[in-house]
Amino acid sequence: MRVCLASTSPARLMLLRQAGIEPLTLSPEVDEDAVAAAAAAERGAELAPEELVLLLARAKAADVAHRLAAEDDAFDGIVIGGDSMFALGGRVYGKPYTPEEATRRWQEMRGATGVLHSGHSVFRVAPGIPPVEATAVAAASVTFADDIGDDEIAAYVASGEPLLVAGAFTVDSLGGAFITRVDGDPSTVVGMSLSTIRRLAGDLGVVWTDLWTAPELS
Numbered sequence: 731m732r733v734c735l736a737s738t739s740p741a742r743l744m745l746l747r748q749a750g751i752e753p754l755t756l757s758p759e760v761d762e763d764a765v766a767a768a769a770a771a772e773r774g775a776e777l778a779p780e781e782l783v784l785l786l787a788r789a790k791a792a793d794v795a796h797r798l799a800a801e802d803d804a805f806d807g808i809v810i811g812g813d814s815m816f817a818l819g820g821r822v823y824g825k826p827y828t829p830e831e832a833t834r835r836w837q838e839m840r841g842a843t844g845v846l847h848s849g850h851s852v853f854r855v856a857p858g859i860p861p862v863e864a865t866a867v868a869a870a871s872v873t874f875a876d877d878i879g880d881d882e883i884a885a886y887v888a889s890g891e892p893l894l895v896a897g898a899f900t901v902d903s904l905g906g907a908f909i910t911r912v913d914g915d916p917s918t919v920v921g922m923s924l925s926t927i928r929r930l931a932g933d934l935g936v937v938w939t940d941l942w943t944a945p946e947l948s
Contacts, residue, residue: 731940732807734855736794741895741902741921742812749924750942756797758790758811765789779817780867783849786813788865791851795861803857808931808941811851812922816872816897818844826898829887835898836883841876843911845869846897848918850926854934864930868923870914872901878908 733753735742746753769785770776777785791811798805816823818839826832848868853861891905892898899905901912901919915923928938 731936732805733941733943734794734798734805734807734809736791736809736811739812739921741900742810744902745917745920745922745924746810752943753810756794758793759797760786760789760793762786762789762813779815779822779845779847780849780869782822783813783815783847784851784865784867785849787811787849787851788863791853792861792863795853795855795863799855799861806856807854808934808936809853809855809861810922810927811853812848814846814848814896814921816844816846816899818842818897823897825894825896827893829893832887832892832898833883836878836886836892837880839874839897839899840878840883841874843871843873844897845871846919848922848926850922850930852927852930852934854936862934864933866926866930868915868918868926870912870916870918870923872897872899872909872919873911874899875908875910882908 733751735753735755736758738755738757766782791809795809826835851863851865853863855861889904891900891903901909912919915925917924931938
């Protein structure tokens with residue numbers, strides 16, 4: 731049973747490897763901004779964070795799943811897609827991209843609690859069978875230390891780590907020292923909820939332990 735991660739996220743790849751799975755990775759060919767804008771235009775309003783992360787996770791997983799089904803008729807396994815956004819004080823944050831924006835966010839997050847929303851889409855792909863999908867959204871609240879100094883924020887931003895991650899923070903690397911509490915599945919904050927992926931795989935008839943591929947587990 732094979733696993734394809736519809737993402738080039740190092741954090742999501744690390745999570746699967748730590749869970750005993752060595753996946754194939756494919757980058758989805760999805761214009762996320764265009765998908766989000768089209769959905770907002772159709773509704774006439776911005777989507778809520780939990781709706782948006784699920785929409786984007788589904789778009790990315792579907793793109794890779796259908797490409798695999800068309801291009802690799804021997805693929806038998808699951809395709810996993812995900813997307814994350816951080817909500818704080820009524821605002822939704824994706825990746826900050828610039829040091830200035832990352833700094834501003836950390837000054838706002840200091841001493842506060844926000845919610846990391848993570849959308850999950852899992853497709854079962856098998857020879858001769860149309861891909862079938864299961865989806866879910868997981869959430870975890872994150873509380874930041876209230877004594878983070880401006881010099882610490884500057885040093886963290888200068889490391890480059892927060893620039894390309896949702897919410898401008900990590901819990902499993904340099905940013906973890908500034909987080910005092912996580913309520914919910916901790917892997918949700920890293921990039922995707924492993925317990926949620928396991929449940930969705932089960933809904934598609936896939937036993938989680940059949941996905942283990944790490945050498946020490948074979």
